[in-house]
Amino acid sequence: MWRAAAFAALFTAMTACAGPSTEPSIRGALTAVGTEVQGSSISAWRNGWMKDYPGTSLNFSPDGSDVGVDALLNGQAHFAPLDAPLTATDVERSKTTCGPDGAFSVPVAIVGVGVAFNLPSVKNLKLTPGVLAAIYSGDITTWDDPAITAINSGKELPDSKITPVRATEDSVLTKTATSYLAAGGWKGQPSNEWPAETAGESVKDNDALANKLDNTAGSIAFLEKSSIGSRFDTALLDFGKGFVRMNDDTLNLSIGLGTVGAGPGGSVTFQSAGMGSEGYGLSLVTYQAFCSNYSNESLSRLVKSWGTFVVGAGGQGNSTYFAGVASPPKETLKLAQKRIEQIGGPQ
Numbered sequence: 001m002w003r004a005a006a007f008a009a010l011f012t013a014m015t016a017c018a019g020p021s022t023e024p025s026i027r028g029a030l031t032a033v034g035t036e037v038q039g040s041s042i043s044a045w046r047n048g049w050m051k052d053y054p055g056t057s058l059n060f061s062p063d064g065s066d067v068g069v070d071a072l073l074n075g076q077a078h079f080a081p082l083d084a085p086l087t088a089t090d091v092e093r094s095k096t097t098c099g100p101d102g103a104f105s106v107p108v109a110i111v112g113v114g115v116a117f118n119l120p121s122v123k124n125l126k127l128t129p130g131v132l133a134a135i136y137s138g139d140i141t142t143w144d145d146p147a148i149t150a151i152n153s154g155k156e157l158p159d160s161k162i163t164p165v166r167a168t169e170d171s172v173l174t175k176t177a178t179s180y181l182a183a184g185g186w187k188g189q190p191s192n193e194w195p196a197e198t199a200g201e202s203v204k205d206n207d208a209l210a211n212k213l214d215n216t217a218g219s220i221a222f223l224e225k226s227s228i229g230s231r232f233d234t235a236l237l238d239f240g241k242g243f244v245r246m247n248d249d250t251l252n253l254s255i256g257l258g259t260v261g262a263g264p265g266g267s268v269t270f271q272s273a274g275m276g277s278e279g280y281g282l283s284l285v286t287y288q289a290f291c292s293n294y295s296n297e298s299l300s301r302l303v304k305s306w307g308t309f310v311v312g313a314g315g316q317g318n319s320t321y322f323a324g325v326a327s328p329p330k331e332t333l334k335l336a337q338k339r340i341e342q343i344g345g346p347q
Contacts, residue, residue, distance in 0.1 A: 034068030099293030129184025253279030
């Protein structure tokens, strides 16, 4: 018997005062817990969803992806914004709360990741995975190192110190960064945490990275595209097909060459093209996880209205414009919408 009472306690029913309608009303309050990476996107989606469905509301707690999974599986959240798709173990655990088919996850946004640097005198800096791996390992310590000048011919690089900056918190941004470094001989494995012996200086969390970079001459850091904005210059990176600058066109080229897949519980997965492909392949894919079944039909309609808005044209337009993220390919979004539309009431 799955935990319908948990969702019943969370769900705030709001009855419509208007006249009769042929369509069941969609009103009520949702709770979401999950990754802070989706913070700006959630705000953009929430504003559009609440405009389309007056009488709805959403409370989002950016407590982290792992916390979000637990909250969904324990009946403390109606959906969970995540850094990665649900695992088979997650889906199996979710069947107590989410019905016999368990929970599922779908990709909702793609966040570009750039290598930003504080070196005002240098433009169009080129960097490779190998050079960056050496910088973060402490093997390259100055900007005029021969390994950097060799790929930046014609540029006058200062003899000043390079200070790599990183966050100590567990994050998908770190996993994305170390995955890129791994292509250049990084000594460690791709991980959500930087190794203790990583060179440079650290801050507590990713929110503090941009300010640390801004306040440290000669520093360098992996940052989400929204944190970079027009504030920092970013390096042209090598993905095996020449040096590429991060922008909407190069990101979308890599996304268009990506791969869609199927995950446990009917989940949809997506991976942008990376090394060896055209475009700018340094990005992270974010997901939202939902239950296949909810405690009552009103709640299932409410959750479904949120999910279909997010992966629909209106929601994707909002997040692209207001949050600066990229959309998964249309075919991927169609698969996500089809899975969300299968959300139902109690079984």
